[in-house]
Amino acid sequence: MTTPSIGTEFDTVLVVDFGAQYAQLIARRVREAHVHSEIVPHDITAAEIRERAPQGIIFSGGPASVHADGAPTIDQEIYDTGVPILGICYGGQLVARDLGGEVAKTGRGEYGRADLERADLGTDGRSLLFGDDAPDSQVVWMSHFDTITRAPEGFQVVASTPDTPAAAFESPERGLYGVQFHPEVVHTQMGQDLLKHFLYDACGCRPSWTMLSVIETQVEAIRAQVGDGRAICGLSGGVDSAVAAALVHKAIGHQLTCVFVDTGLMRKDEGDQVVETFKRNFGIELIHVRAADRFFDKLAGVTDPEDKRKAIGELFIRIFEDAKGGITDADFLVQGTLYPDVIESGGGAKAATIKSHHNVGGLPEDMDFDLVEPLRDLFKDEVRRVGEELGLPEEIVWRQPFPGPGLGVRIIGEVTPDKVALLQEADAIVRVELHKAGMDREIWQAFAVLPDIKAVGVMGDERTYGYPCIIRAVTSDDAMTADWARLPYDLLEKMSSRIINEVPGINRVAYDITSKPPGTIEWE
Structure with missing residues (x-):
């Protein structure tokens, strides 16, 4: 048993996933219009659609x-459910082809920006998708080779481009719409307006999906699930577990106990910050286990990245079990599962046993708890907004993603207290300077790496033999892919100068310009 989905309390639009990253982006844009969205596979049946009773459907x-x-x-009976449908690009081609239109191989694809012209519908004509506020022409984003050349019978073509005669078509009477371009990308000038016309005018959705309403709904769901029981939460110091703990505490108060295992592998001052936030400011019952020495003993002589991860994860489990040993009446475990986790696992119902958790390195499968997953319907940006609504401090809400094994996988080779101390200082400088430059919210992750080599340097006319430090900074939307961040040279120079001058033992700084793929965001 897990926390019930909160989507049933809101008008919902289903986004049918036909591949790539389009579906997630569309789902996020729908939510930005304050309408709840869920991503479903393309093999969903008409019967399943009727059971879910969505307000609208978007083909990605x-x-x-x-x-x-x-x-x-797509199941052809979906067109007969009476639920409004908007097809985008490939989805628009499906609508056109399935209902008798024409999708042709013209030999002329469109990629990138294209000029879209609204059709002349006469004095009495009106397009629902474009409404009365769209200009006669606008720039849209195209990415297709096949082209919709003719709309199905009974549909009205409402826009075209030089290479796509039916770039937008609609039949409001049937509730069916299609566009060849991508309204969900920022390059389409009025794409969000088009989506709002579909959501509000075609589907009749209410813009009620706000983080305040999500909190209120989830608080009620948590109280109904937990009742008079007890819950425990393994705090990692990351955003997800922090927001989940704060939300559950709002719902059940003293019935929640948090366990914070301080591994000694966190970023500088983060352990104290977690304790300060949850124990002193929020008044949450917190078991704080200082276990740095045990982790360093466990990691002595271990150099293989996977072996380090396993060692850290297994020890965390044992310490977590010991710490919660005195809480014999807890039947619920709080986890910070997010919606992308649900999507990647297939979106099916969660098992009642504990799943591997990215924040704590994996909990044992034989721990018999019901899961409380209050964030499982939310994207990362929504989780941050929930955290802000709950009053969590900015330094926790906007904390960058951090691996479960912590600095243990940002130190190449053996992990020792001295290396961790060096890396904590260098990493803190990277993050402080990024914040001073006002770029910390533009970057998905920025951190320092300490490799297992030493380099020759000259400092004060003396030869040095110290560690190099690698700075890694990437931009990303979802961590599935990432590009190296084009940080200004003067910012990199400031980081390098401070690290070399202020962190004894580091005498060289390099910047990683590898994207993902072929690299990964983390080094190990």
């Missing part, structure tokens, strides 16, 4: 051609 784009053998398709 995808990398395939509708003409290719084995290309993903």
Whole structure:
């Protein structure tokens, strides 16, 4: 048993996933319009659609051609459910093809910006998708090779581009709409307005999906689930577990106990910050286990990255079990599972046993708890907004993602107290200077890495033999892919100068310019 989905309390639009990253981006844009969205696979049936009773459906784009053998398709009965449908790019081509229009291989694809012209619908004509506020022409973003050349019978073509005669078409009477371009990307000038017209005018959705309403709804769900029982939460110091703990505490107060295992592998001052926030400011019952020495003993002589992860995860489990040993009446475990975790696991119902948790390195499968997952319907940016609504401090709400094994996987080779102290100081300088430059919210992750080598340097006319430090900074939307951040040279110079001057033992700084793929965000 896990916390009930909160989507049932709101008008919901289903985003049918046809591949690539389009579905997640569309789902996020729908939520930015304050309408709840859920991503579903393209093999969802009409019966399942009726059971979910959504207000609307959006077919996402995808990398395939509708003409290719084995290309993903849709249960044709979905068109007869009476639920309004908007097809985008590949999804728009499906709507056109399935209902009798034409999708042709013209030999002329469109990629990038294109000029979209609204059709002349006469003095009495009106497009629902564009409404009365859209200009006669605008720039949209295209990414297709096949082209919608003719809309199905009974549909009205409401916009075109030089290479796509039916770039937007609609049949409001049937509640069916299609566009060849991508309204969900920022490059389409009025894309969000088009989505709002579909959500509000075609689907009749209420813009009630706000973080305040989410908190109120989830507090009620947590109270109904836990009742008079007890819950425990393994705090990691990260955003997800922190917000989950704060939300559950708002719901059940003293019935929640948090366990914070201080591994000694966190960023500088983070352990004290977690204790200060939750124990002193929020009044949450907190068991604080200082276990740095035990982790360093466990990691002595261990150099293989996977062995380090296992050692840290296994020891965390044992310490967590010992710490919660006195809480014999707890039947619920709080976890900071997010919606992308649910998507990646297939979106199915969660098992009642404990799953591996990215924040704490994995909890044992034989721990018999019901899960409380108050964030499982939320994207990361929504979690941060919930944290702000709950009054969590900025330094926790906007903390960058941090690996479960902590600095143990940002130190190449053996992990020792001295190396951790060096890396904590260097990493703190990177983060402080990024904050001073006003760029910390533009960057997905920025941190320092300490490799297992030493380099020759010259400081004060003397030869030095110290560690190099690698700065890693990336931009990303979801961590599935990432690009190296183009930090200003003067910012990199400031970071380098401070690290070399202020952290004894480091005499060289390098900047990692590898994207993901082929690299990973973390080094280990």
